[in-house]
Amino acid sequence: MTDRSPLHVSAVGVVSPAGLGAEQLAQLHRPAEKEMGLSSSPSRSFPVFLVDRSDPRWNTWAAEPRLRRAGGLAQFLVEAIHQVLFGVSEQERSRVGLIAVFNNGSIAHTARFFAGYRGQGRRFASPLFFPETVYNAATSHAAAVCGLGGPTCSLVGDESAWVEGIRMARIWLELGRATMAVVAAAEEVTSVSLDAFHSARWLRKSRPFRPSEGSAALLLTTRPQDALFALVDAPTSFPYRSQEELASAAAKLACELPPGIPVYHTAEASWLGSLEKTLFRQMPSAGSFPYLGEAFAVSAGWHTIRAASLLSERRREILLPLWGSIHQLSWLHLRLAGDVGATAANPPSEPIQ
Amino acid sequence: MRVVISKRGAKPAVAVTGMGAVTALGGDAFSSWKRVLEGSDGTRPVDLFETEGCRCRSAAQAAIPLLPSRTSAELRRLPRTSRFAIPAAWEALAQADLLIANGQAKLPQIPLCLATTEGGMEFGERFLEEILAGRKGRLRWVGRYQPEQQAIDLQRCFGLCGRSVVIANSCSSGADALGYAAQLIWSGEAACVLAGGFEALAETVFVGFDSLRILTTERCAPFDRGRSGLLLGEGAGFLVLESLEHALSRRARPLCLLTGYGQATDRYHLTQPSPDGGALCQAMESALAQAKLPREAVGYLNAHGTGTSLNDEAEARAYSRFFGAGWQTPRMSSTKAMIGHALGAAGAIEAVFSVLALSTGQLPPQWNTPDPLPEVEQALVRPLESSRPLNHTMSVNVGFGGSNAALLFSRYD
Structure with missing residues (x-):
């Protein structure tokens, strides 16, 4: 997707x-x-x-x-x-x-x-x-x-x-x-x-x-020249209000993520951390950074920038789940600059680590 | 002049298949429209909150429509904004034939493009009241205050599970929500979108406008030389927008097409429009360019026209510059004279009126303006002006922060 x-x-x-x-x-x-x-x-x-x-x-x-x-x-x-x-x-x-x-x-x-x-x-x-x-x-x-x-x-x-x-x-x-x-x-x-x-x-x-x-x-x-990295937005987001709806929305999000691509963990230190861990235990991890607190969309921006810094020749793609604290879950797909044609289904020449 | 549609490879045409509105003049689009045409005045003393100490103590306060499917306990949890948004969205979805018998949406994945400037502000005020008194604010207030919560209220009511986006561009928010919904369809991102704006009168906003001394204590008289300020209003407006192909494939009847959306930012001042109205001209030009239409194609213009000194002057100057000195077409009026200024909902409600003008040929008169500004004098719709066939109508909004938006609607035959 x-x-x-x-x-x-x-x-x-x-x-x-x-x-x-x-x-x-x-x-x-x-x-x-x-x-x-x-x-x-x-x-x-x-x-x-x-x-x-x-x-x-x-x-x-x-x-x-x-x-x-x-x-x-x-x-x-x-x-x-x-x-x-x-x-x-x-x-x-x-x-x-x-x-x-x-x-x-x-x-x-x-x-x-x-x-x-x-x-x-x-x-x-x-x-x-x-x-x-x-x-x-x-x-x-x-x-x-x-x-x-x-x-x-x-x-x-x-x-x-x-x-x-x-x-x-x-x-x-x-x-x-x-x-x-x-x-x-x-x-x-x-x-x-x-x-x-x-x-x-x-x-x-x-x-x-x-x-x-x-x-x-x-x-x-839309121009690839001088790009630091590329990203693709999720086709949809998943709304929730209650804890039960959150679990269901998170499960839908996990199903939608393309397989085989490392996931940058964004909820490790938040109340959603255990849910994230459970959902993505089968997926390769791209790691995470020290906790900087929660600032809603600002945190999402920081996660995007931090995750992009982990892109390399050996790790050309990273998935970034974004756990909305209030009403919606979504995600981004980050790619190495100049590598935008590659997808999990059509992987780049080097294997993803 | 007709809009060319369905060219192979062209952007999908955007059809309007449903609309709904709640205003101070009625709990649905048709009754609001009928009373706008008649010149009913929605002004009444505000009884939602204390106005002692304010210069102005009136507003176009709306009655909350009945929501028969909700229990009283559920209703108590809804902020006033949701109680306007839900019936207006219901009306739009029903007209678009997108509701099944139990009130759930037929297309649960449709995205929501919403607009507001204050969300559930009355809950936020109760929370602030509690913490100012040194008490812990209650979760029931803080939990339902933010605009995302009204999105969830709508999703819950209609069983929607798609994404939502909330736009807060002040007074142009409603038009921007509709415009962005159209952009989602033009870009192929969505086939059908429920879009609209909602707003409820709240003490903080009322006192804020009063402190700026821009609320009128007389009748709201847009574009009149003797205008003395705006009338705050409230309500909601919603449209169902879908690609024409999607609408026709499910045998929905398009009411009209949304053929252009222009948006421009005026950097002049946070609360004052640039006197030359340049950004407004840019927004209108952009909407027309998108539809490949000349200026004279617009038959009716629903103007922002708040009744404030600075806005109306800049707006009138912009129209005169855009349509030419002494212009008579498009015919123009500001319906805020009767329903007030519903802030984040204004653009959506006025879009509903623009669609109704297009489909009925009736023109909402400019009430309360006996001595018009010379720049717009010839163009203002007069009471009892005869209806006429219209091919294109435009709705324009200008907001705090310099947001300018223009929506263009075209007849679909």
């Missing part, structure tokens, strides 16, 4: 608790786990993974007029997109499309706006904060700051929305709506989002879930 047109990834961008840039993602150089308190009970704290905002490179974006009222979410998004657009001319940017994916979105601004008008009265609600509460505010800022002139779209969803974003990019490129497309995701950990995870019982000691933040971006084209 992976006989679809591949997309070529010509640049990647990363903001993560490990640092700025894809190189930092390969390995954690210092302990990234920190503690954050709940809004409702600040003395009660939980371990989280946070981006180091003391890095002087953030000053550039803090000084950007368009971002003066935007929070970390927009800054993370802009930085990752800025990274992938290095070397892309102004003229080329006029035909670059942008798809940005969020899950919690600008919940920090929403909570601040809500607390403001509930505390001080509706007549004193801040007109400065409200526009930043909108899901696509960060996308709009990013398009403006990075000078992108193609179509833009904001998607809301969990890890599976990363795949939906890549699918949308492929369609835009196929239909000629853009000459290149950036798919990016951003997420910010706030004490309010921590409250939400706490309410959802995701922070119980028995669950290894750790909230994380940052961003990830891919620059996608």
Whole structure:
């Protein structure tokens, strides 16, 4: 089922608790786990993974007029997109499309706006904060700051929305709506989002879930020249709401994956880890990286970039299951650049290890 | 001028085979349409939440349609948005003959392309209320707040098991969801898609618009010189889109074709449109180019027309630039004067009206605009204007963040 047109990834961008840039993602150089308190009970704290905002490179974006009222979410998004657009001319940017994916979105601004008008009265609600509460505010800022002139779209969803974003990019490129497309995701950990995870019982000691933040971006084209790697999006995703539905959706996903291709494990440290292990025990493993916490589509982006770094002459393809934490499961098929014609049914000359 | 379809090797034509809507004027597409034509006003005092302290205290608040197949316990768990989305989607699927007797979808794999700007915001507000009071927020609020949950509500209701995508491009979201659904079909990615938008009035959004001082305390008067702001609304709109070949193979009756979708981003400002309306012109141009149609082919244009000072001025200027000074065709109106601005649902509801205009030849008048802006004066549909055969209609939306979208619908004979 992976006989679809591949997309070529010509640049990647990363903001993560490990640092700025894809190189930092390969390995954690210092302990990234920190503690954050709940809004409702600040003395009660939980371990989280946070981006180091003391890095002087953030000053550039803090000084950007368009971002003066935007929070970390927009800054993370802009930085990752800025990274992938290095070397892309102004003229080329006029035909670059942008798809940005969020899950919690600008919940920090929403909570601040809500607390403001509930505390001080509706007549004193801040007109400065409200526009930043909108899901696509960060996308709009990013398009403006990075000078992108193609179509833009904001998607809301969990890890599976990363795949939906890549699918949308492929369609835009196929239909000629853009000459290149950036798919990016951003997420910010706030004490309010921590409250939400706490309410959802995701922070119980028995669950290894750790909230994380940052961003990830891919620059996608249909041209194989200068590609870092190629990828194909899953033909479908599998929705679920309950635990029973999740098990059934996961089984369907496992059945759909082409056999014989190494699987990059993305759920090892999450609550879905045991399910992933059970489902893929018969399939070769492509390995995994140190845990960086969960940031929904951002995590999916990090997994994509980390898994791609494992592609080599000896491992030309990798399957990347993406376990949506909230409503959908999906997957990606990564291939070595210049090797896009190969499939499990039509393997490349060297055997897959 | 007719659209050429079914050329060998060409992109598949996209047929509209079902539509549904819930608005402040009715619990289904036809009753909403009838009351839009009559000039009924959906404005009423908001009683969903406290508005004390706001300048504006009215909105186009909709009544929740009955969902007979649901128990009261199930209904309590659904956010208001889902209670609009489900009946509108039901109406669309039923018209497309895609429901079996028990209300389940005949094609369970069909993907969903959905649009909203706030999801189940009233649940999010209850959660924020609890944590602000220093209590642990309840799972029932946080668990059903996010827009993905409304996707699951729809999937559960109709027994759908395909993928879903939720688009949040502010006020153009609904049009973008329909446009992306068409792109899925044009690219061969899907044969049939259920697409639409939904939105419910919520205190935070209402207070937010009020804080920006863009809500009117008078009648909403799009494109009028004396306009004083927008009227917030709520509801849902859905279309069933499928490749023409797919529709004909299952003997479904196409209502019309979706022949063009244009999208462009205005980078001028987060909340203000560029005064020249360049991105809007680009979106309309792109939609027409896709259908290979000239500008004069459009017979009716459902404009965004919110009634705010900046939007309507920029929009009127864009139309004047695009269709020429003193333009009279296409005939144009903004139906937000009666149903309000339903944000993420607006583009989908207005697309339903554009399809209805195309199929009936009736033109929704521009109500509440006695003193129109000169750029659009000649083009606004007047009350009692006679119906006429239309070959193509366009629906246009503009959103916060600079999202501009245009959908083009064409007659199918």
